[in-house]
Amino acid sequence: MYNRRAETRERSGPRISEYEVQEEIGRGSFGCVRKVLQLSTGKIMVRKEIQYGHMNSKERQQLISECAILSRLKHENIVEFYEWDSDKNVLYFYMEYCSNGDLSQMISNFKKECKYIPEKVVWSITAQILTALYRCHYDSDLAPLETIYDKMKFPVKGSNVVIHRDLKPGNIFLSTGKPSDHPKTSQVLDYNKVSVKLGDFGLAKSLGSSVEFATTYVGTPYYMSPEVLMDQPYSPLSDIWSLGCIIYEMCTLRPPFQAKTYIDLQRRIQAGKFDRIPDYYSNELQQVIDSCINPDIQSRASAFSLLQNMQLRIARKAFQLERFEDNLMDYEKELMNIGNILERQAGEYEAEMNNIKHQYRKEFEFTVEQRVREILNGKKVSGTPDLMTAKPHLHRPDYHWRVKGR
């Protein structure tokens, strides 16, 4: 077994042998995805297998150094990457299991029911995707909003900028809030309270400050930006184009650019022309889409500029408050649990006290009764005061003296 974990991993995790492999969830372009059970914790995870036997050592090294970056990418809106391992030809990624489906399923559910996705839900999902992209594109976390009017400081880029490169509805996993370590059954999603996790960073490319952009395309054509189509370098703004296509699809329930042939799709994407979203949605939402799906990369919006939008601020604040409420409810539950434990312990303590008292009283009554009986029988009982000699304290009626004195 070829194991390079020690080179890149910050924490020592369990080895492949410590997982029980369960059913296959699906297959992507690079290999299959399976559910696994981590034996030491009982936690269900996902294992993504990537065949890398055909790669040369430089490419392998590149992939392995990306693993190190992914394992540091911790964010509430990003599927957690736990660790990686490998054997000769296969690289195994261990990731958080998302059991409640993805945005592509949500879109097809609405399509089946011939309903629009409520605008509030569209803003909320967009805001969450953007906070995750902000984390990747600037290598820094977005500060929580105190109020929706907060002035946001321009981010100082860290050294590990990550571009997703394969943003699409199928890589946006949904849940109803708090993560569950042991998901047994899928929850019924309340889309008004949906929380988002960006997954499949397996193809993400890390960009060091001096490293040039990658030029190998590995994405899904519908969401591909024109510069990527023209073999120009990826940049974080290529993700923003894809995000625009995703917002558009949430509103119209179909991607903005569709074609029968690849060439036709390429032509349409490069022209960058698409229909307006239905009137059901606000102009503000249309403007956000327009600022993302802009073939001129110089004037395309960034994650930072999009997050200035008031609707996105409101959506972020609402999401923060929901999280806060969830935490409060958890805290309340915990307090109630502690209260119940204390009440039970108090009951047990009282029962024990009563028991001891009862026991003691029985023993005491027995001893007193026994001693009284002994005294009455005229026996000297050790430790018992002699009633007749303990003069000063004893009651002797006066008339006895008088009788004696005569």
Ligand SMILES: Nc1ncnc2c1ncn2[C@@H]1O[C@H](COP(=O)(O)OP(=O)(O)OP(=O)(O)O)[C@@H](O)[C@H]1O
């Ligand atoms: N963390 C996860 N939790 C639950 N399901 C997942 C997770 N990651 C991937 N899947 C599922 O596994 C299947 C295969 O995913 P994978 O990312 O390998 O390919 P894809 O995204 O479908 O296609 P491509 O590789 O071409 O982008 C998909 O159905 C996906 O929803």
